[in-house]
Amino acid sequence: MNLRKMFMTGLLAVLTGVPAFSQKKTDMDRIDYCKQNYRALFGGEALTGEGTDPELMDILQKFIFGEVFRCGELPVETRELITCVCLATMQTLPQLKAHAGAALNVGVTPLELREAIYQCAPFIGFPRTLNAVATINEVFAGRGIALPLEAQATVTEQTRHAEGERIQQPLYGDEIREAMKNLPQGMDKDVPDFLTEMCFGDFYTRGVLDVKMRELLSLCVLTAMGAEHQIASHAAGNLKAGNDRQTMYAAVVQCLPYVGFPYALNAIRIIERVPDLQ
Secondary structure: OOHHHHHHHHHHHHHHOOOOOOOOOOOOOHHHHHHHHHHHHHOOOOOOOOOOOHHHHHHHHHHHHHOHHHOOOOOHHHHHHHHHHHHHHHOOHHHHHHHHHHHHHOOOOHHHHHHHHHOOHHHHOHHHHHHHHHHHHHHHHHOOOOOOOOOOOOOOOOOHHHHHHHHHHHHHOOHHHHHOOOOOOOHHHHHHHHHHHHHHHHHHOOOOOOHHHHHHHHHHHHHHHOOHHHHHHHHHHHHHHOOOHHHHHHHHHHHHHHHOHHHHHHHHHHHHHOOOOO
């Protein structure tokens, strides 16, 4: 966390009475840890026993905020970005709205959150991305954050292919071009070019989030989709981008409460089988 974020998170704690989120390992039991984390994220109290289904909420809150949040070494900002892209992928928009607010509460900037949601577009398609963007924009508007946010595009019509290829090649080489080489009627060129220019040129080149973070979030989106072949490819891409296996495992565990055990365990097994970098 940079100094500005540390200051803003501390200021939030002073103004709201919500404690700054602890990112250190703790001996606190899962109930107290859950309550501390929930208060920092949402500004309210966990495990109240209220509502129509208090038993389910009790299990959910203790597991997510008391156990998953202490598993692995991930900053809380990264945990919330992962949560938000999973919820966007699954189109669970009420939960996305709640976690968008939580992300802002623990120091994620509006630009970081928007870029994380934009990063979903090449994988989940534009309609679902637009739904997710509309949801986080409701949160921004509710907090008086002026829209549209500052533009982050760095490419032009003339540079998007070259800049996309500059990012794509070190991570994936000609993998897609080779896979598409037998398509007819010029699609053997068009489809790989779409990937280079849109996925990598239009999105991976944008500001605020670096390629390393974009690759990690992409892996989480694919985990939420159960896209096993692409998980394998992006696990290798994550290694090349600088994310080690421990980081990927922790990211997938952060996805687990939202996507379920089958998708999460499959992703872990796929990451385990990806060869080390030579």
